[in-house]
Amino acid sequence: MTKPFRFGVVAPLTTDLPTWRDRVRRIADSGYSTLLVPDVPRWQPAPGPLVATAAALTDLRVGTWVYASPLRPAWMTAWEAHSLSLLTDGRFEFGIGTGRPGIEDELRELGLPVVPPSERLDQVRETIRALRDLDGPDRHTPVVMAVRGPKARVLAAEVADTVTFALRQHESRAEVTRLAHEFRTRGELELALHVPIIGDAVAPFMAPPDTDVAALPADSLAVLPKDPVAAAEEIQRRREEIGFSYFVFGADSADTLAPVVAELAGR
Numbered sequence: 001m002t003k004p005f006r007f008g009v010v011a012p013l014t015t016d017l018p019t020w021r022d023r024v025r026r027i028a029d030s031g032y033s034t035l036l037v038p039d040v041p042r043w044q045p046a047p048g049p050l051v052a053t054a055a056a057l058t059d060l061r062v063g064t065w066v067y068a069s070p071l072r073p074a075w076m077t078a079w080e081a082h083s084l085s086l087l088t089d090g091r092f093e094f095g096i097g098t099g100r101p102g103i104e105d106e107l108r109e110l111g112l113p114v115v116p117p118s119e120r121l122d123q124v125r126e127t128i129r130a131l132r133d134l135d136g137p138d139r140h141t142p143v144v145m146a147v148r149g150p151k152a153r154v155l156a157a158e159v160a161d162t163v164t165f166a167l168r169q170h171e172s173r174a175e176v177t178r179l180a181h182e183f184r185t186r187g188e189l190e191l192a193l194h195v196p197i198i199g200d201a202v203a204p205f206m207a208p209p210d211t212d213v214a215a216l217p218a219d220s221l222a223v224l225p226k227d228p229v230a231a232a233e234e235i236q237r238r239r240e241e242i243g244f245s246y247f248v249f250g251a252d253s254a255d256t257l258a259p260v261v262a263e264l265a266g267r
Contacts, residue, residue: 003190003245005235005264008034010065011054011251012205013044021057023251028058030258031265034093036065036248038205041110048080055088063093065194065248066146069123070099070107070115078130085141094131096124097146097166101208121152128159144192157183162246164192169211173219180242192246193238198257199226203250224249224257232260 009027013020027035035058037050044050051062062084067077077096084092098120099106107114115123128143135141145160147153156163165179183189196206197220200213207222216223221238224231238244249257 002239005239006033006246007257007261007265008032008036008063008065008192008246008248009251009254010036010038010203010206010248011254012038012040013050014204023254024054024057024060027251027254028060030254031262032060032254033265034061034063034248036063036093036095038065039067039071040205041071041106043205048084051092052084052087055084055091059091061091061093062088063144064095066095066097066144067127068099068103069096069120069127070103070112071110074123074126075130077127078134081127081131081141082134082139085135085139090139090141093142093144093162095144095146096127098124098152100166117149118151121155124152125155125159146194153179153182157189160189162190162192164194164246164248167194167222169207169222170215170217171221172217173221176221177242180244183243190246191242191244192248193221193244194248195222195224196250197223198231198249198253199224201226201250201252203252206250226256228257228259231257232263235260235264 009032011023024035035054037047039047047064055062081094098117104114131141142161143159144162145156146164146166147156148166163183180191183191196203197213202211224234235247
């Protein structure tokens, strides 16, 4: 089944607060469906208060892209997610994963236990289980899982509403297509594509700061053309050939891609 397009923007608070608020309102007026924030301790406010602020400013859906499971006890993360779902009238999307590359060093700096990937995945499972218990029968907070390995993909197929892949910089289109097609048998599951590079501009918090755009494969799914017409054609191709329907960009490119979003989202 082909799902309708929707588009999200990762908008960390990297400026003064009034400038960020203006950006959030502009994103809401441009046809995007979701405003997302990363989970990066000490570099910006905590994701929970930040998405709550965005939800109060606009009628956008809001979400985390994504909570790192080893940074908090599972029940506390679930409680925060359930609370955000409740306080936003169901506009919150709970993104969670096992942590970005280098999370071990971050955990050491914060004085937190450094646990292996298998235990971090167990934390994801436990968090989602606790969230479902807190939601009860009358609420369903959408879960977005960022996955990579086979065990994470199996868990996502069981418990997630949306799946995005933690892609390596030099991942081939063929490999990502293979991963995506594993999920296409579940018609209700949404596939999301994290696109950190528009033209030659790399979005903060969406790719390593030392990313060499020129060294990426010509058909890299991490990149979209800056030209709106070419970008629209490539987005349509990625939905038709691979199955991605939810596309997530960086805030610095939101204005550039606004005409594409308006066209494809039917705004």
